[in-house]
Amino acid sequence: DSSNLLVFFVNGRKVTVANPDPEMTVLHFLRYKLRLTGTKLACGEGGCGACTVMYSRYDHHNDTINVRTKLHPIQRQLAENHGSQCGFCTPGIVMSVYALLRNHPRPTKQQIYEALDGNLCRCTGYRPILDGLYPFTGCKTQCGLGDSCCQSRKGDLDLEPEMPTRETFSLEKERRGACPDEPLLYDPTQELVFPPQLKRH
Numbered sequence: 001d002s003s004n005l006l007v008f009f010v011n012g013r014k015v016t017v018a019n020p021d022p023e024m025t026v027l028h029f030l031r032y033k034l035r036l037t038g039t040k041l042a043c044g045e046g047g048c049g050a051c052t053v054m055y056s057r058y059d060h061h062n063d064t065i066n067v068r069t070k071l072h073p074i075q076r077q078l079a080e081n082h083g084s085q086c087g088f089c090t091p092g093i094v095m096s097v098y099a100l101l102r103n104h105p106r107p108t109k110q111q112i113y114e115a116l117d118g119n120l121c122r123c124t125g126y127r128p129i130l131d132g133l134y135p136f137t138g139c140k141t142q143c144g145l146g147d148s149c150c151q152s153r154k155g156d157l158d159l160e161p162e163m164p165t166r167e168t169f170s171l172e173k174e175r176r177g178a179c180p181d182e183p184l185l186y187d188p189t190q191e192l193v194f195p196p197q198l199k200r201h
């Protein structure tokens, strides 16, 4: 009886479950049936984001299938900026930002904050996580103040950073509007494989 058959894809792999247990959570299925333990059980009530997964439906207008060959830029940015300590929150944070970048490849800082609204981290204080993610906005400086940013004032870090005036701040906002495409971190070849079986030909 095919009505009791649940068919879906996980990381591009087809999964078929006969007579699925309606009380089994996605988290339990991923961890204990598929042995995908990157998805964590932490608060157990949807408050901390450690169990975040991304689900999607096939958009038949989009006809690209890509391969994964290395760390996704989100993973690399978190690793290189020390955005992971005990690592328990990291898979959930990666998935939240991954879903954000799928919808907004060049997000604003505000969109990054909102994407992480449901993810708790007990270790890092969030600063290194955010520092690693800011480059996805497309600007090199971290606070949007360009050369006035204390992060780009090498050699005079002991000086009080100059406070931006309303004028310099709006000038900088204009400049950010024309911000060059660097560093371009989002690499579409790192997209998850979309199951070819679901595509219309």
Ligand code: FES
Pocket (backbone or CB within 6 Å): 083, 084, 085, 086, 087, 088, 089, 090, 120, 121, 122, 123, 124
């Ligand atoms: Fe430990 Fe975030 S790195 S909870």
